[in-house]
Amino acid sequence: MEEIQRVEDVQSFPLSESIQLEAPHLSESSPLSEAPTVVDLEASLQCELDTLWHNANEAENFTIFRTPHIISQSKKNLFEPTAVSIGPLYRGQKHLRAMEEQKRRFLRDFLSRGDHISLNLCISAMKLLETKTRMCYSEMFDDLDSNAFVKMMLLDGCFVLEYFLKSSEENWNSIDEVGWNHNFIVRDLLLLENQIPFFIVERLYGIGLNQEIRNHFVNYIVRNVAGYLSHVTGDSIDAFQPEGEIHHLVHLYYEYLVPDPEEPVVLSTKPLFCLPNSINNxxxxxxxxxxxxxxxxxxxxxxxxxxxxxxxxxxxxxxxxxxxxxxxxxxxxxxxxxxxxxxxxxxxxxxxxxxxxxxxxxxxxxxxxxxxxxxxxxxxxxxxxxxxxxxxxxxxxxxxx
Known part of the structure; x- marks a missing residue:
């Protein structure tokens, strides 16, 4: 909790706010009289540096980030959500606001799943995960204070969880009423820039369903994703059991499609060709x-x-x-x-x-x-x-x- 408080207390501020006059030989009307001193500039920049995570391997923590512009600019429609925003990268965009009301309905439905689930309990759980969650993103999102960030975590986490719970229960009336095709939703949930850490969904699942077996939960998420997408037919989904930490839904679906990244792509009993994992040659x-x-x-x-x-x-x-x-x-x-x-x-x-x-x-x-x-x-x-x-x-x- 002390670490969370430290992150909240440290605030960066614009360079313009640190400017103090230190040039008596200049007139007050001179533009140069508004220039910051070296000391003030150093203090301002140091404050910005202090907001960065103090972790020698911080780049290894990033699991959610923007696609490089050189890629996304020519394929914009392949990387941006069209129905629902998940996480901070597309939060608040006008064309995605219609689903915000649905998120609140899903939170209400999640809280009604048992007397042991309370809004206070859910908020407290998300608050404890705030710093860990922020560190998963390659951007700081200083414009989101603690309350706004935790609220986003809870609403988006409940949306993902309830979406898949309702799919297993065949309870789609609430989502059908807003006119969204399920394929649109699944598509948006599998966009790399449109993610929250999977541990948020797992934590909410643990609160709502009494810590049922994780693999069962992961398995029926994959079942529902694969059921709508079915890129590869004839699947044996029941046998899928991911090993290690799952970062987000894209990572989960990737693990399902490519269970062992170290294996060669083409296995040939009589050599004709064998594509290497590296595409360099x-x-x-x-x-x-x-x-x-x-x-x-x-x-x-x-x-x-x-x-x-x-x-x-x-x-x-x-x-x-x-x-x-x-x-x-x-x-x-x-x-x-x-x-x-x-x-x-x-x-x-x-x-x-x-x-x-x-x-x-x-x-x-x-x-x-x-x-x-x-x-x-x-x-x-x-x-x-x-x-x-x-x-x-x-x-x-x-x-x-």
């Missing part, structure tokens, strides 16, 4: 398109009983790939998973990005999409083969620099 090992491979006699088959999304194999002239469903949600989800992977693992371990590059190599023309559709590897729910071709060819651009 992928251009020199490019895979022929589906059309070219088919002309050479190679056959494509959807892979059943897959271990994960990246479980691709080649044997006896047959390339087996898990069935991939592509719809309007695929674009933003893939873009944010690639951005997350790039930020978390750098260039050395990027299996999901390599997987997307693999698809990019297979698909050069609409005819390649047709081949993969006919054999059951791709389920295309986009407007047509051309749109899917363009998406796969552009999905990972600017992430490989």
């Amino acid at each position: 992928i251009s020199s090992r490019a895979i022929p398109s589906a059309t070219e491979l088919k002309l050479k006699g190679l056959k494509f088959r959807p892979k059943s009983n897959r271990e994960n999304m990246l479980d691709i194999s080649f044997e006896y002239g047959v390339l087996k790939i898990p069935t991939l469903k592509c719809d309007d949600s695929t674009k933003p989800i893939f873009a944010n998973l690639i951005a997350f992977e790039s930020s978390k693992y750098g260039k050395k371990n990027r299996p999901f990005t390599s997987f997307v590059y693999f698809l990019d190599n297979l698909v050069n023309t609409p005819n390649d999409v047709t081949i993969l559709q006919e054999c059951g590897i791709i389920e295309n729910w986009l407007s047509g083969e051309e749109e899917l071709t363009h998406f796969l060819n552009q999905a990972s651009s600017k992430f490989d620099s």
